[in-house]
Amino acid sequence: SVRSAYSYPMTAVASLCAKLEMELAQLDGEDAATFMADLGLVELAAGSVIRQSYDLTGLISFLTAGEDEVRAWPIVRGEKAPGAAGVIHSDLEKGFIRAEVVAYDDLISTGSMAEARKRGMLRQEGRNYTVLDGDILNILFSR
Missing domain, CATH: 3.10.20.30 (Beta-grasp domain)
Incomplete structure (x- = not known):
C-alpha cells in the first residue's frame, strides 16, 4: 500500500480522489453532507491534509x-x-x-x-x- 511504502518518520500519507473532492465542493452543505455520509466519508481530503500537516509540525x-x-x-x-x-x-x-x-x-x-x-x-x-x-x-x- 502507499502508506507502507512511505512510512518514514515525521511523514503522513493522505489519499484522495480529486474528482470526488471537486464534485463535493460544488454541492450545498446539506447535499454534500448526505453524499459524504453515503460514501462513509467523515471529512474532505483538504481538512485531513491540513490536520495532518498541523500534527506533523x-x-x-x-x-x-x-x-x-x-x-x-x-x-x-x-x-x-x-x-x-x-x-x-x-x-x-x-x-x-x-x-x-x-x-x-x-x-x-x-x-x-x-x-x-x-x-x-x-x-x-x-x-x-x-x-x-x-x-x-x-x-x-x-x-
Whole structure:
C-alpha cells in the first residue's frame, strides 16, 4: 500500500480522489453532507491534509472573533497565552494582562460570547495558561 511504502518518520500519507473532492465542493452543505455520509466519508481530503500537516509540525490553532471577522491563528502546541497574543501583534504580548477564553464547542453550543459568559463557560486565564487547539481568545492588554 502507499502508506507502507512511505512510512518514514515525521511523514503522513493522505489519499484522495480529486474528482470526488471537486464534485463535493460544488454541492450545498446539506447535499454534500448526505453524499459524504453515503460514501462513509467523515471529512474532505483538504481538512485531513491540513490536520495532518498541523500534527506533523506540532501546530494548533486558536481563534479570535469580532463582529465582522473570525480568524484562526497557528501557534506551536504548548504556547502560553502571551505568546499566542504576540502572534496577533507584538504589542498584545508586551502588554498582556489576561485572556478571556472559551472552547470552540462551548461557543457553538451557547451561540454567542455573551451567552457563554452568562453560563460560566468564558474563563479568565493569565500568563501561564497553555492555549488549547480551538480555544477562542479575547486578549486584554495595556498599552
